[in-house]
Amino acid sequence: MNSQRLAVTSAVTAIAPAVWGSTYLITTEFLPPDRPLLASTLRALPAGLILLLITRTLPRGIWWWRAVVLGVLNIGAFFYFLFLAAYHLPGGVAALVMTVQPMIVLLLSSALLKDRVRPVHVASCLLAAAGVALLVLQPHAGLDGVGIMAGLLGALSMASGIVLTKKWGRPDGTSLLTFTGWQLTVGGLVLLPVTLAGEDLPDHLTWGNIGGFAYLSVIGALIAYVLWFRGLSQLPALAASFLSFASPLCATVLGFLFLDQTLGPLQLVGAVAVVGAVVLAQPRTGRPTHTPSRPARSTTRA
Template sequence: MEATASAPARWSLVTAVAPIAWGTTYFVTRRYLPADHPLYGAVFRALPAGIVLLALSGRRPHGSLWWKALVLGTLNMGAFFALVYLAAQLLPTSIASTVMATAPVVMMLLAWPLLAERPQVLPAVGAAIGIAGVSVMLLTNATGIDPLGVLASVAAMTMSSIGYILTKKWCPHVDVLALTSWQLIAGGAVLVPVAVAVEGAPPALDGGAVLGFAYISGVATAVAFTAWFTGLRHLSAGTVGLIGLLNPVTGVLLGTLVAGDTLTARQGAGLMLVFLGIVLGQPGVTQAVRARRARRKAVLSGGRTARPPLSGRRTRRPRRPTAR
């Protein structure tokens, strides 16, 4: 019983590696990577990570997995990376992270018709609390909000949510390491001709940019997406989406620890709300609530006085006819 209950918690911890790593990408992108090259930025992020994972897995797609990998790679990697890179350059981190924080709700709604995963009450409440926490934590009097950046964030969030649900639906038994590598290579390969046509020659990279791309490609992509798709394999889409709220939390804490930002009382309250929302969406909490309701129902039904069975009732004997 304890082993069964601990399994979802273990997969939740594995999944949490992804949003924590992704939470560092905004800081690294704005601090170290070249601006105005979102397409090449996506290529440099996806292709090296995909090649390394392919070498580790040693498996190639077959049959319908070829076109599925192409579609998923475009949604989850290629187009998503380019849009996130563009949003990071055009928007304050707070705005971009808040838009991406709505992903759990979108994933829950998509998982209903596509995966037959009905939204549960506690995860839905947790998503609402988590989004409120992100808004309290990040939304201030931000100025200079670029509509194109907002559009890029919304598009990235929507496309990736669709891609994650389709990954869970189409590839439930494919090796996670191989599946991640195929998507990364497909997404990067799709972007190469587009990058050449739109942005021309690749940007010149200094030492900081090389190290930045090495970190983003290795840790925030190869390791992070492997953990993310592992979580999707073992947890519901809504639960995985809620764990993704650790992304903006990481961004705030990173700014406090590295950039010297001050953690305000408002941000602290937002962090608490986000953590509360994530906890409410975990399978163990839902199971505990259901078990408590079942026990209460059993107690209430057991305390009622049941009517005696029909066979136990006294029946009146028929009167014998009297002789006249």
């Protein structure tokens, strides 16, 4: 893959975490209050079922349990721990805790994919963590043990999903839409009983609520995860992981544009540091990327 194609692939893949960064704005401005589990379930399950209805393909053989594992790690568990952390931590602290994700990907890629750990990768991890800290961490931020643990488990869940996605690829003859639908459906089904047990359903929904849920499901899940899985199939695991930093960056920009939040000099420095870390971590022409051992079209997955 030449440098121009790598740049285009990275830019298109970054659209997914940038869209995810809009979740905070949509949630606070359009969704019913205090319903994070309901939002995560309606974000995953309808999108997954729509894709299954379109593709009409279910997993076969070993891919039944692989689809379950990937759906839980990439969608179900990740969403649950993400919202649990958001309940117990200020947004900035939660985002900062999640910056350990590329570091976990770095270690797992070395162990499971035999990727070589380069000094530039370590430097990128440290630069990105510092950038996010400047970008979102506010003075007097509260710390909570449950929130910190949830954030770490969420980072571990997503990192594991990224690396296993690269390792397993996707089965022969399975489209990207099908593969994405499996995972969104599994994630939504895992979240559904937790939501019903842990939250009361709202008494009524406004058109704004319905529009917010539709945005999360169609744009924030169906389209965004197709783009994410497509990019992950073509980029090294660590490079794709770094693109997730577009999420806090986008959330900060949207807060500035629509919620009257201010951007100070340190936040601007943090934004530049995050962008620099993402660019630094991207592969260069001629650098080998991991190719899954399976003969399946593993270069196309989520």
